[in-house]
Amino acid sequence: MARARVTTETGGRLSEAEALWYDTSRWPTFIDGFAHLQSIEAGWPREGRLVWDSRPDGRGRVVETVVRYAAGDGQDIDFEDEKSTGTQSIRFEPAGEGAVRITLEQRWSLKASYPGSVLVDATFIRRAVRDSLMRTLRRFAIELRAEREL
Numbered sequence: 847m848a849r850a851r852v853t854t855e856t857g858g859r860l861s862e863a864e865a866l867w868y869d870t871s872r873w874p875t876f877i878d879g880f881a882h883l884q885s886i887e888a889g890w891p892r893e894g895r896l897v898w899d900s901r902p903d904g905r906g907r908v909v910e911t912v913v914r915y916a917a918g919d920g921q922d923i924d925f926e927d928e929k930s931t932g933t934q935s936i937r938f939e940p941a942g943e944g945a946v947r948i949t950l951e952q953r954w955s956l957k958a959s960y961p962g963s964v965l966v967d968a969t970f971i972r973r974a975v976r977d978s979l980m981r982t983l984r985r986f987a988i989e990l991r992a993e994r995e996l
Contacts, residue, residue: 847932850976851951855941856987858994860918863938863946866990868921870896876985878978879904891921900927910934930954948986950979 856863866872868891873880879900884907887894892915898908906928913933914922920937932954941947952975 847953847955848972848975849951849953850972850979851949852976852979852983853947853949854983854987855945855947856990857944858946858990859944860938860940860946862993863948863986863990864918866993867936867938867948867986872989873898876982876989878981878985891915896923905929925954929958930956948983950983952979 870883870886873883881899881901881904884897884899886896890896891912893912895912896910898910900906900908908925908927910923910925912921913924918938920935922933922935924933925931932952934953935949935951937949937951939947939949954975956971
């Protein structure tokens with residue numbers, strides 16, 4: 847199983863960061879590749895399933911199922927998209943006075959296997975996933991700062 851992990855620190859309280867992350871109406875502003883929410887089950891983000899579609903040439907339809915949620919800590923979801931299945935984890939932790947550390951990690955396996963797929967995954971896909979996670983956290987930090995300034 848491949849893995850990509852990114853971490854950032856930004857100003858704000860943990861509770862503010864958590865509230866923004868789980869506000870799906872704000873996802874178009876920071877989730878890389880997000881186009882629109884297809885469906886969300888009652889109880890999410892604590893439990894249940896969420897389905898969203900990516901922009902063209904993205905992941906396609908993404909189905910996320912909550913497997914773990916802890917207020918003040920984070921969430922783990924199992925996901926499936928057109929080409930992969932895996933787990934994504936988000937963690938929030940205080941990082942000093944008025945700051946929060948956010949870690950986003952994705953672990954995945956490709957659905958299709960072909961000669962060279964392990965090399966392609968290690969060389970190209972892992973980097974693309976890491977870059978996507980980094981863009982998400984960078985935009986998230988901008989949104990969190992903007993939220994605090996309003």
